[in-house]
Amino acid sequence: MPAAAVGKSLRAAAVLSVAVLSVLVCLLLGSVQQLGGGRQDLLDEELASLRAALSDQLAQRRREILPLLSPGRVEEPFSTWDSNLWGELTGGGAPLGCGALRDMRPLEVLGSGYTKLVVKVTLAGGEPAALKVVNEHGIDMAKCVEGFKDPLGCRQLVSSKLSKEVVLLHRLRHPNVIELRGHCAGDSEGRVTAILEQGNPLQMLQLLQSPWEDRFRVCLDLVRLLHFLSRSPLGSVALLDFQPRQFVMVSGELKLTDLDDASTAATPCRRDADCSLQFPHRNFTLACSPRGLCEGLNEKMNIYNAYRYFFTYLLPHQAPPGLTHLVEHIMNATGELKADINQTLDAFEHILRLYQSGLHLDKLPTSVLRDYNVMRGMTTSGDAEYRCWPSYSQQGCVLSVHGAKEAAHICNSHSQCTSFTLTGQKTWTGRPLATFRSNFSLLVPDETSEVYVKKSTAVLLR
Known part of the structure; x- marks a missing residue:
C-alpha cells in the first residue's frame, strides 16, 4: 500500500479510536481521564469557591431544561432531577437504551465540535444509527476543567447541553427533525449518549x-x-x-x-x-x-x-x-x-x-407534439447521449418534466436533441424523468417507457 494511503488510514483510525472511546464510556467500559492538575496546590477557600461556582452553573442548566421537560413546572428537587428526566422520556414507549450500544460497531466520525462528537455506527442486528456523545477533548470540556479544576463536575456540565438536546428532540418530533431513537444516560459521572437516525451532512x-x-x-x-x-x-x-x-x-x-x-x-x-x-x-x-x-x-x-x-x-x-x-x-x-x-x-x-x-x-402549445412519432412500451438502446445542466445523470441529459408536451418543448430548445424517452422513474413530486438523446440504434420493449422521435429524424429507425 502506498505510504500516503497508509498515513491516511492511520489518521482515520486514530480519529475513530477517539470516537470509540467516547462512546464506550457510556457503558462504563472506559476509565476516567483526569484532566487538569494542581488541585492540591489550591487553597481550600479557592477550591470551595470554584465548586460553588460550578454548582451554580449546573443548577442554571437544569433550570433551563425543566420547563422543556414539562412546560409549567419550574421547580423540582435537583436530587431527583436525573431520574425524573429520563423516566419521563422513556415513559411513552420503549426507545433504544444503553443495551443497544453493547454490540455496536463504530464506522466513522461524522463530525466534532466544541461540545459533541457524532459517530456513525451499526447497532446490533446491523441497524445503522448516529451517536452523539460529549467530546471529551473538545474546547468546552478543556475550558471548564481549566477554570474549575473538576473533571467530573465539568463532564456533568458539558453533558447537560446534550441532555437539553435529548429533551428537545423528544418534545419537538416532526418529519423535518432528526428522529431520536433512544438514549443512554444516568451513570454517576453524568455521561449522556443520544441515539439518532443516520443522516448525511x-x-x-x-x-x-x-x-x-x-x-x-x-x-x-x-x-x-x-x-x-x-x-x-x-x-x-x-x-x-x-x-x-x-x-x-x-x-x-x-x-x-x-x-x-x-x-x-x-x-x-x-x-x-x-x-x-x-x-x-x-x-x-x-x-x-x-x-x-x-x-x-x-x-x-x-x-x-x-x-x-x-x-x-x-x-x-x-x-x-x-x-x-x-x-x-x-x-x-x-x-x-x-x-x-x-x-x-x-x-x-x-x-x-x-x-x-x-x-x-399553460402557455405551451399542444401542437409541439405534432413533430414527433411516439412508440409506447418501448425504450432505446445504443444511445448517443449528450449532457445538459442540471441533469439527474452526469453521463447524459435527464430532466424532470410534467409530461410529453414539456419534454418536447425542451427537446426543441436543444439543438442536438432528436428524441426523448419518458421513463417509469419519477421524482419526489411525482413528475416523470425524461432522457434526451441525439441518436440511438435500437428500440427494445419496455412497458414503463415511451419513446418520442422527431419526424425529421425518423429515418434513424429504419
Whole structure:
C-alpha cells in the first residue's frame, strides 16, 4: 500500500479510536481521564469557591431544561432531577437504551465540535444509527476543567447541553427533525449518549449543482419545519445557531439535527426599539406588544435566516419560467420580513401545487407534439447521449418534466436533441424523468417507457 494511503488510514483510525472511546464510556467500559492538575496546590477557600461556582452553573442548566421537560413546572428537587428526566422520556414507549450500544460497531466520525462528537455506527442486528456523545477533548470540556479544576463536575456540565438536546428532540418530533431513537444516560459521572437516525451532512455546494426541483424541496422542507417551530408544544422556538451545518439529509429530506442552541424564551420589551433583529447586513425593528413581549421575534428571526442561508442560494436560480414571478415574491417577502411563516408556507405550497399539476405550463402549445412519432412500451438502446445542466445523470441529459408536451418543448430548445424517452422513474413530486438523446440504434420493449422521435429524424429507425 502506498505510504500516503497508509498515513491516511492511520489518521482515520486514530480519529475513530477517539470516537470509540467516547462512546464506550457510556457503558462504563472506559476509565476516567483526569484532566487538569494542581488541585492540591489550591487553597481550600479557592477550591470551595470554584465548586460553588460550578454548582451554580449546573443548577442554571437544569433550570433551563425543566420547563422543556414539562412546560409549567419550574421547580423540582435537583436530587431527583436525573431520574425524573429520563423516566419521563422513556415513559411513552420503549426507545433504544444503553443495551443497544453493547454490540455496536463504530464506522466513522461524522463530525466534532466544541461540545459533541457524532459517530456513525451499526447497532446490533446491523441497524445503522448516529451517536452523539460529549467530546471529551473538545474546547468546552478543556475550558471548564481549566477554570474549575473538576473533571467530573465539568463532564456533568458539558453533558447537560446534550441532555437539553435529548429533551428537545423528544418534545419537538416532526418529519423535518432528526428522529431520536433512544438514549443512554444516568451513570454517576453524568455521561449522556443520544441515539439518532443516520443522516448525511448537508452539502450546499452539491445542492447548488442539483436540479431546481431538489433545491426547492430543501427550501420547502425548511419552511414546513419553521412553521412547526413557530407553534410547537413548547411555544415559538428560535434556532439561535442557524447554519446549514445544523441540518442533514435523510432519503432526500432535510432534517434539523442540532437543537442544543434552540430557545423558547420570549423577549421582554418596553418599547419597539427593544424588539430589534440585527443581522450582518440588515436590521429590523418589530413591535412591542401590549403584553410587554416581542411577539413573533423568534419566528421572524428564523424566516430571515432561512432567506439568507438557503433561499438566496437555492431558490431563484433556474426556476421554471412560469414560476419565476412567484419565486421573486417569496424572495422579496422573506428578505424584507413582510410575510409571516403562515404566508410563507402558503406561498411555497402554492408553487408546489402548480408545479405538480403543470398549470405553470399553460402557455405551451399542444401542437409541439405534432413533430414527433411516439412508440409506447418501448425504450432505446445504443444511445448517443449528450449532457445538459442540471441533469439527474452526469453521463447524459435527464430532466424532470410534467409530461410529453414539456419534454418536447425542451427537446426543441436543444439543438442536438432528436428524441426523448419518458421513463417509469419519477421524482419526489411525482413528475416523470425524461432522457434526451441525439441518436440511438435500437428500440427494445419496455412497458414503463415511451419513446418520442422527431419526424425529421425518423429515418434513424429504419
